[in-house]
Amino acid sequence: MKTFKKSLAIVLAALMALSVFAMAASAAVPEGYFPIHDSDEGLEEGEFYATGMLLEYLQRMRTQLGEDYILDAYYNPELDQAIYQITYKGYVGEPAVFPDMYVAYIKTYVKDIDEDLIAVKTDEDTVEHGDWFIDYAAYSANIEFAKSMLNRYTYQIGAISKKLVLTAKEDGSVTKYFVGDSMYDTYMNIIRVKHEFGEWTITDEGHSATCTFEDCGYVEEGAHVEKAIDYTVATCTVGAVYTYQCIYCGKERIDQRPAPGHWWDDGAVTTPATCTEDGVMTFTCKATGCGETKTEPIPAAHAWETEGAVTTPPTCTEAGVRTFGCANCDETKTEPVAALGHDWGEWKVTKEATETEKGEKTRTCQREGCDATETEEIPEVVVKVNFFQKIINFFKDLFAKIKAFFQNIGK
Ligand SMILES: [Zn+2]
Ligand SMILES: [Zn+2]
Ligand SMILES: [Zn+2]
């Protein structure tokens, strides 16, 4: 028992990095999740299976873990989330969530697809009317290149065989996709049913034609499906010209692209500017085989000192002068230095104000060489008299006047 516990502890420690383990009798499918199978073999309709990166990831993890561990993957369609769980001798780990990118590689098994499998001929010599075939010429003018490319993709994406799953939409148009149900619009145009079309009705937007093979009557109708059949390489001054052709009706369209223009370098000084004469900067086009150049003037300019020197110091009231020399010639330029303004001292009262007379105060500039003074009035001292005192004073005054009046009458 002791040894068992010890070995278990080691195992648990080793697995900590992957997931936290809990003791349980056996692995149970977490609620809301469904097993992700390793292939679609023997599956029932609606079951899930891993493809591509997800399948590779699961297989790599199992190899790393070794035989004693069971790695199960589950998918929750409601959450669109995949998890995995590791079981070691009946001990079940906490589930861990797969990064979202892996969810795209979970496929739902649809039985009907198997029945709809249609062989697509990859050997153009054997293509007969009604066969699905890969039109190498529609992919590239270089047939050998097209074969190697398209067969490679068909194998890689197809996983099972060079077969394609073909299903019809409600409007009758055919949706074609490689086994493993990855959609590849680019290749849809190349996978076609062989018909023998008669006269095409062609407009700028599209085409239509009816198959003339026996009593087929199939009508190909739709927008042009173009591929580039020719092009001219652009130069700096003349844009590329692409010639496109519809792979069905053969309608050509010329696409004249705008000229890209020169690709100028950072330029080089071919004639340096002097104090008085403009210089020349020459730019060269970097495009292969062009060699075009253009020039731009470098404006003449003195190399002025950055600091300069104060040649006339400013005073309190007059601006000074700062003079800059040129590093390359005897020329100088000047800039004014702002006047300093007076440096006033404290106000000094030269005459005190009274109730009846204004006072005076004076201050003097403290800067050496300046004797500017400034004088200001000090207003009269205001004696504050309150409201009641004013009334009393009024009556006192009135009585005094009445008294004087009667005294005058008495005389
Ligand atoms: Zn036909
Ligand atoms: Zn067309
Ligand atoms: Zn150029």
Ligand SMILES: [Zn+2]
């Ligand atoms: Zn100069």
Ligand SMILES: [Zn+2]
């Ligand atoms: Zn002053």
